[in-house]
Amino acid sequence: xxxxxxxxxxxxxxxxxxxxxxxxxxxxxxxxxxxxxxxxxxxxxxxxxxxxxxxxxxxxxxxxxxxxxxxxxxxxxxxxxxxxxxxxxxxxxxxxxxxxxxxxxxxxxxxxxxxxxxxxxxxxxxxxxxxxxxxxxxxxxxxxxxxxxxxxxxxxxxxxxxxxxxxxxxxxxxxxxxxxxxxxxxxxxxxxxxxxxxxxxxxxxxxxxxxxxxxxxxxxxxxxxxxxxxxxxxxxxxxxxxxxxxxxxxxxxxxxxxxxxxxxxxxxxxxxxxxxxxxxxxxxxxxxxxxxxxxxxxxxxxxxxxxxxxxxxxxxxxxxxxxxxxxxxxxxxxxxxxxxxxxxxxxxxxxxxxxxxxxxxxxxxxxxxxxxxxxxx
Amino acid sequence: xxxxxxxxxxxxxxxxxxxxxxxxxxxxxxxxxxxxxxxxxxxxxxxxxxxxxxxxxxxxxxxxxxxxxxxxxxxxxxxxxxxxxxxxxxxxxxxxxxxxxxxxxxxxxxxxxxxxxxxxxxxxxxxxxxxxxxxxxxxxxxxxxxxxxxxxxxxxxxxxxxxxxxxxxxxxxxxxxxxxxxxxxxxxxxxxxxxxxxxxxxxxxxxxxxxxxxxxxxxxxxxxxxxxxxxxxxxxxxxxxxxxxxxxxxxxxxxxxxxxxxxxxxxxxxxxxxxxxxxxxxxxxxxxxxxxxxxxxxxxxxxxxxxxxxxxxxxxxxxxxxxxxxxxxxxxxxxxxxxxxxxxxxxxxxxxxxxxxxxxxxxxxxxxxxxxxxxxx
Numbered sequence: 001x002x003x004x005x006x007x008x009x010x011x012x013x014x015x016x017x018x019x020x021x022x023x024x025x026x027x028x029x030x031x032x033x034x035x036x037x038x039x040x041x042x043x044x045x046x047x048x049x050x051x052x053x054x055x056x057x058x059x060x061x062x063x064x065x066x067x068x069x070x071x072x073x074x075x076x077x078x079x080x081x082x083x084x085x086x087x088x089x090x091x092x093x094x095x096x097x098x099x100x101x102x103x104x105x106x107x108x109x110x111x112x113x114x115x116x117x118x119x120x121x122x123x124x125x126x127x128x129x130x131x132x133x134x135x136x137x138x139x140x141x142x143x144x145x146x147x148x149x150x151x152x153x154x155x156x157x158x159x160x161x162x163x164x165x166x167x168x169x170x171x172x173x174x175x176x177x178x179x180x181x182x183x184x185x186x187x188x189x190x191x192x193x194x195x196x197x198x199x200x201x202x203x204x205x206x207x208x209x210x211x212x213x214x215x216x217x218x219x220x221x222x223x224x225x226x227x228x229x230x231x232x233x234x235x236x237x238x239x240x241x242x243x244x245x246x247x248x249x250x251x252x253x254x255x256x257x258x259x260x261x262x263x264x265x266x267x268x269x270x271x272x273x274x275x276x277x278x279x280x281x282x283x284x285x286x287x288x289x290x291x292x293x294x295x296x297x298x299x300x301x302x303x304x305x306x307x308x309x310x311x312x313x314x315x316x317x318x319x320x321x322x323x324x325x326x327x328x329x330x331x332x333x334x335x336x337x338x339x340x341x342x343x344x345x346x347x348x349x350x351x352x353x354x355x356x357x358x359x360x361x362x363x364x365x366x367x368x369x370x371x372x373x374x375x376x377x
Numbered sequence: 378x379x380x381x382x383x384x385x386x387x388x389x390x391x392x393x394x395x396x397x398x399x400x401x402x403x404x405x406x407x408x409x410x411x412x413x414x415x416x417x418x419x420x421x422x423x424x425x426x427x428x429x430x431x432x433x434x435x436x437x438x439x440x441x442x443x444x445x446x447x448x449x450x451x452x453x454x455x456x457x458x459x460x461x462x463x464x465x466x467x468x469x470x471x472x473x474x475x476x477x478x479x480x481x482x483x484x485x486x487x488x489x490x491x492x493x494x495x496x497x498x499x500x501x502x503x504x505x506x507x508x509x510x511x512x513x514x515x516x517x518x519x520x521x522x523x524x525x526x527x528x529x530x531x532x533x534x535x536x537x538x539x540x541x542x543x544x545x546x547x548x549x550x551x552x553x554x555x556x557x558x559x560x561x562x563x564x565x566x567x568x569x570x571x572x573x574x575x576x577x578x579x580x581x582x583x584x585x586x587x588x589x590x591x592x593x594x595x596x597x598x599x600x601x602x603x604x605x606x607x608x609x610x611x612x613x614x615x616x617x618x619x620x621x622x623x624x625x626x627x628x629x630x631x632x633x634x635x636x637x638x639x640x641x642x643x644x645x646x647x648x649x650x651x652x653x654x655x656x657x658x659x660x661x662x663x664x665x666x667x668x669x670x671x672x673x674x675x676x677x678x679x680x681x682x683x684x685x686x687x688x689x690x691x692x693x694x695x696x697x698x699x700x701x702x703x704x705x706x707x708x709x710x711x712x713x714x715x716x717x718x719x720x721x722x723x724x725x726x727x728x729x730x731x732x733x734x735x736x737x738x739x740x741x742x743x744x745x746x747x748x749x750x751x752x753x754x
Contacts, residue, residue: 003453003751017476017754051691073692076380093692096652096663096708099394118655119707149693150653150661181690275473276527278495284527286473289672289720291753295689312672313558314428314719315450315470315753316526330496331473342691343666347723349751374380374726374750376668376692377394 005350005367013354013362018273018333019291021348024357025365027267028058028246035245036065038261042232042240047071047090047221049243052342054372055351056084058246069112071241075103076375082111084371090114090221092177092241094122094142094150100377101129108135116142116177118151123164123171130170138174139165140219143206145199147181154202159213166215175219178203179241184226185251185296189258196230203236226255229262249341251296269302269335270344271352272317274328283319283328287336288312293343302335303358309336346373382727382744390731390739391710395650396668398725399712401734402742404644405435405623412622413442415638419609419617424448424467424598426620429719431749432728433461435623446489448618452480453752459488461748467491467598469554469618471499471519471527477754478506485512493519493554495528500541500548507547515551516542517596520583522576524558531579536590543592552596555580556618561603562628562673566635573607580613603632606639626718628673646679646712647721648729649694651705660696660705664713665689670720679712680735686713723750 006017016022039046048062050070059070059081069088072078078089094116095104107113108130117123117139130137141158144151152158158176165173183195203220210217221239223231225248231237244252247268257263272287289312292299299317301307306325311318317336319328328334335357338344353366383394393399416423425439427447436447436458446465449455455466465488472481472492484490485507494500494516507514518535521528529535535553542550560572580597587594598616600608602625608614621629624645634640649664666689669676676694678684683702688695694713696705705711712734715721730743 003754006754015476017474019753094652096650097394099392118653121707144655148656148659149688149690149695150655152655273473275471276495278521278527278529279525282525287753289670289717290723293666295666295671311526313526318526330498340666346667347751347753374724376396376664376724377380377383 003349007352007364007367009364009367011364013271014333016271016352016364018271019287020271020352021345021350022269022271022335022357023351023353024267024269025353025355026357027265031246031248031264031267032061032065034262034264035242038229039232039240040066044232044237045239047239047241048246049092049224049241050081050372051077052243052345053246054080054345054370054375055368056081056086056371057368059084059086072372074375074377075100075107076377077372078107078113079103080372080375082107086111088112090140092116092179094118096122098125101125102133105129105133105135105137108137109133112138114138114140114174116140117161118142120161120164123161123168127168127171130168136170136172139171140174140177140221142177143202145178145180145202145222146183146195147179149181154206156209158206159209159215162210162215163213173215175217175221176203176206177221178237179222179224180227181224184224185255186226187254188256189260192227193230196227200234200236225252229260244341247341250300250337250339266302266337268338268341270299270338272334272336274330274332274334277328277330281320285317285319285334286315288316289314290347292336292338293340293347295343296340299336299338302337304334345370349373380726384729384741384744386741386744388741390648393648393729393741395648395710396664397648397729398722398727399646399648399734400728400730401644401646402730402732403734404642408623408625408641408644409438409442411639411641412619415606416609416617417443421609421614422616424616424618425623426469426601426618427458427749428454429620429722430623431457431722431747431752432745433458433463433748434745436461436463449749451752451754452477452484453754454749455484455490456480457749457752459484463488465489467517469493469556471495473499475502478502479510482506482510482512482514485514486510489515491515491517491551493517494538495519497538497541500538500545504545504548507545513547513549516548517551517554517598519554520579522555522557522579522599523560523572524556526558531583533586535583536586536592539587539592540590550592552594552598553580553583554598555614556599556601557604558601561601562632563603564631565633566637569604570607573604577611577613602629606637621718624718627677627714627716643679643714645715645718647676647715649711649713651707651709651711654705654707658697662694662696662711663692665693666691667724669713669715670717670724672720673717676713676715679714681711722747726750
């Protein structure tokens with residue numbers, strides 16, 4: 001039941017039905033290439049997080065630029081990515097439930113699959129499912145390096161889990177998942193560095209315990225768009241998982257950068273139309289909660305700092321103008337920079353890829369389905 | 378690209394893959410019947426808002442119980458509902474853009490279609506499209522009765538628009554859309570009554586202007602789950618548009634009721650699984666922003682007031698326990714009452730209809746697709 005694509009190939013932006021999820025194809029390419037270049041310099045592996053884009057087409061571009069594979073969070077995302085041709089997927093999350101684990105084990109027949117655990121109970125379930133499927137699964141132990149969500153405490157616990165993993169011929173202890181989600185959005189470089197320094201200490205302690213137990217730790221993976229340069233240069237992490245860099249959202253753009261080469265561009269927009277100018281001091285657009293995830297703040301209007309977005313309801317948003325700002329016309333289109341890209345992408349069936357966005361020649365060049373949209377299980 | 382259904386017919390709740398959107402079929406039936414009974418007593422028409430459920434299956438049940446048709450907000454929602462067999466749809470919203478208006482006019486060949494306007498520019502565009510499609514569209518004028526979103530001011534403006542509508546043989550002036558969205562969520566009965574009393578004064582003034590211009594106002598429609606009893610008894614509105622009553626969400630349950638017969642039950646839940654108990658003072662569930670729309674507050678845990686839901690991220694939510702509350706086990710399932718039903722439904726491809734929810738015999742009885750999910754255009 002996907003919805004119809006909101007435009008045809010070749011049409012100008014004015015002919016795209018709204019709200020629509022727009023990808024600036026030029027900015028996307030710049031972002032993909034910049035990340036590939038930066039991570040190559042660090043000498044670590046790049047495994048971008050596909051939870052952001054949910055698209056095997058974008059994953060293929062990342063892999064063509066040197067990524068070893070991708071991450072995702074859900075088995076159903078992995079199913080969509082592997083069906084689209086991705087051959088190496090790390091589910092950087094705990095998977096619980098017999099039906100899901102059986103699906104994961106089945107996927108491991110078709111692609112290299114990794115998954116995270118933080119609890120011993122998961123190990124026999126994974127082992128049994130992989131045995132039944134005749135597959136092998138890489139298992140990483142998630143360590144809580146400060147996000148206080150999932151993950152064992154740094155130190156001894158990981159050693160005990162790793163030893164148990166090794167007892168099944170269908171599981172392989174592959175390393176540590178050490179991702180500090182909250183730190184990605186700390187605004188100052190000092191806060192981010194301090195959080196990742198603390199995470200690093202926890203990882204070092206955990207690796208020492210593993211070594212004491214005679215266990216090698218092949219992969220230490222983690223990091224996001226907000227901190228990947230710190231982990232990338234750490235000499236501890238050997239794989240980074242940034243996701244949002246492909247699109248950049250308004251929230252990430254609030255991070256203050258310093259000593260950073262990571263100047264990613266906004267490449268994702270929601271195109272909206274002014275549908276009412278009945279009240280003189282505002283313009284109502286056709287993009288509300290069902291078109292934008294507002295969990296990390298409201299969108300900004302592209303290149304119009306004199307316009308604010310307010311009071312979203314399910315299908316409406318209210319734009320207010322600063323004093324003296326040119327009024328918006330009924331039917332006019334505006335580009336909104338989402339507050340948070342991942343859950344905004346999750347609201348759409350199609351990317352509308354635009355070439356030359358912001359120029360008079362701007363036109364629709366690509367319509368990409370989003371097969372891992374809604375992939376919650 | 379719909380995702381696979383998260384369960385099979387007949388299985389117990391424990392075998393549903395999570396997160397999943399659960400409908401308590403018993404509670405749904407009670408809600409549908411209660412609304413039909415109440416509105417029949419008022420002697421007004423019931424036109425439920427399908428923006429809540431997005432399902433022609435539920436719309437058919439509403440119509441079987443006496444509803445004259447349904448409302449929705451988007452052309453693509455109307456397309457999905459009409460494809461599913463609904464014969465009378467009011468798009469209770471302004472539709473802007475040539476492509477959308479052409480689609481709307483085409484739909485009017487297959488079903489009775491109404492649409493709202495608040496601006497004269499819309500009239501020739503609708504008339505031309507309906508002429509090209511060989512169809513007729515009912516046009517309602519939206520009056521801003523206090524929500525300060527779309528709609529003309531009460532009074533003279535509607536008369537001018539109505540006269541213009543009447544000039545096209547393909548359009549028919551059908552009445553007024555007078556919906557006070559904000560008032561639905563005012564917590565006290567007095568606040569809600571006072572807001573709708575003010576709205577009523579605006580409608581009466583507008584109807585008087587129309588009458589002065591010799592224009593009859595066949596339909597006066599509006600109202601939602603929070604206020605429909607007030608409009609229903611007003612002797613002004615002759616049609617009500619409640620939507621959320623089918624499911625009830627946590628936000629609506631915060632409204633204080635008085636002199637109200639409208640005791641709807643929670644019929645919509647997100648089933649989630651405890652995926653990590655690594656930290657002793659919390660349990661992490663597999664339902665975050667992609668499983669719940671948190672725009673109107675976080676979910677409650679069904680029948681467990683001693684558990685709080687906090688700190689959602691995209692794929693995780695954190696449950697914290699009150700002192701002395703029984704701990705949640707790894708792998709345990711919990712039912713969450715969404716903060717806001719409409720945008721939460723928008724995140725799923727499937728309703729999992731459960732019979733006997735909360736009893737030992739609870740099992741999956743129905744899997745209903747949600748064809749207007751993601752219907753944003």
